[in-house]
Amino acid sequence: MCDNFRIMKALRIHGNKDIRLEDIPEPIPGDDEARLRITNTSICATDIEEWQYGPLWTQHDGPNPISGQEMPLVLGHEISGHVESLGASATGLEVGDRVVVNNVRTCGACFWCRRGSQATCNSMCVAGLSANGGLAEFMTWPASHLIKLPENISDQEAPLIEPATVAVHAVRRSGVKVGDNVAVIGCGTVGLLTMQGFRAAGARVIAVDVREQSIALAKELEAHETINASDQGAHTQLLDLTDGIGPDIVAETAGAAETPNMAIQWTRPGGTTVLVGIYSATPNFNFNNIVGPEKTVIGSVAASPGDMEATVSLIAEGKMSVKELISAVVPLERAIEDGFKRMLQPEKDVFRILISPNG
Ligand SMILES: [Zn+2]
Ligand SMILES: [Zn+2]
The missing domain is CATH 3.40.50.720 (NAD(P)-binding Rossmann-like Domain)
Structure with a gap:
């Protein structure tokens, strides 16, 4: 089989109360993108809401202007991974780098972006909601929106940088x-x-x-x-x-x-x-x-440019701690049973459940 059509496991949302663990083609990085081998993605209450009451924020009425993608989409917006390959013009990263995904991309051209209010960008594109996210073995994302992890933030702590942001x-x-x-x-x-x-x-x-x-x-x-x-x-x-x-x-x-x-x-x-x-x-x-x-x-919603970088520093300096919020680590194959369904229980005793798609 041609390399370009290798298959991976991914958890996709197809609509209300419809999430599926599926085999889909592995993503190929664009020119300015990196391909990540996902280490951990945490499940957020928003994922549960999208599954039970959505699609609300999940792109469903035409493709997102930035990603060009819409449902069915790979869920997961709190993501860490290792850089596995880089597009021809991707800069600032090397293969093997450990990174957290800065999951918010904005257009840079609309009224709000131009006046520094990127969190209200018309075209905002969020990984796992308006582009394929991290509940999969691999993901591609612009290198400019990947932040290298300091030594003292582990691969398991890293997805929590997103809610911390x-x-x-x-x-x-x-x-x-x-x-x-x-x-x-x-x-x-x-x-x-x-x-x-x-x-x-x-x-x-x-x-x-x-x-x-x-x-x-x-x-x-x-x-x-x-x-x-x-x-x-x-x-x-x-x-x-x-x-x-x-x-x-x-x-x-x-x-x-x-x-x-x-x-x-x-x-x-x-x-x-x-x-x-x-x-x-x-x-x-x-x-x-x-x-x-x-x-x-x-x-207050999502994040503006600079917020995630500041958060990485705060965690690295010990001013914010995330490891106490990790309640369980689950393989992708068990994500629905031991992740989503557990988060749904009314008396849930969990903060974040990590899914580790590559074991
Ligand atoms: Zn979230
Ligand atoms: Zn904009």
Whole structure:
């Protein structure tokens, strides 16, 4: 058989509740691309949402302008791998380099890209959502969007750089100042990473969740204070911890029906609420809760150029830690049974499950 038509295993999304482990042709790198042998890809809550409620973010109404691809697509957007080959004009990398995939590509030409707001690019292309991703043995991606891993970040830790980047983007957008009081609602993977990002920025961080396991991990990851929000007096506790004023910033990462409202109410007058969750519910909201106390409410999604590089440095310097968030490592053959189905369980006891397609 010709080399160009070798077959690999890949996990593709075909539509709502339809993911399949399939044999597809191995990708061939374009001129400016590298071909990666995938070491680990972690499963994100977004992957589960796309599978159960999607396609929402998965490219499904025509090809993405940057990748030219649409569903069925290989899932997986938190990806690390080893460079196996390089296109003729790919620069900055060598065969054998260990890399993390900077999964967000933008057009560079639209109104938003030109004014430095790449996270809202019209044509944004995300690996695993609008181009083939990392739940496969191999993947191709522009060399310019691959970041070499420092020695002290392992192949297993590396996929977690992506959710950590989402957290760092939110921290940067918040305008946090050293010494600020910050509450982070939700201590899932992104919440615990957001908490660490604010801590690295010099804030005093209060982690809030309803699950004891998550609160315990927040403590282990050095939250200054923790609050169990299933206690009646959670808001009172928060006020007690902030001299009756309330936090300067509240970051909402839980994505639950009632938590955005809670986040805005808990923010001190004149403070900032950062919404990082993706919301499936559309609750009624009294907007006077923003107007009267002159609060600022901002959204934060994905990442801007430079965010992932900054995150790699923070992890390499020990200012953010990701290894505590790895709950299991599973081969690609078991990705649906031991990965996706386990993540779906309502009482899931996992943060991130890593899939290692090459054993
Ligand atoms: Zn994700
Ligand atoms: Zn653009």
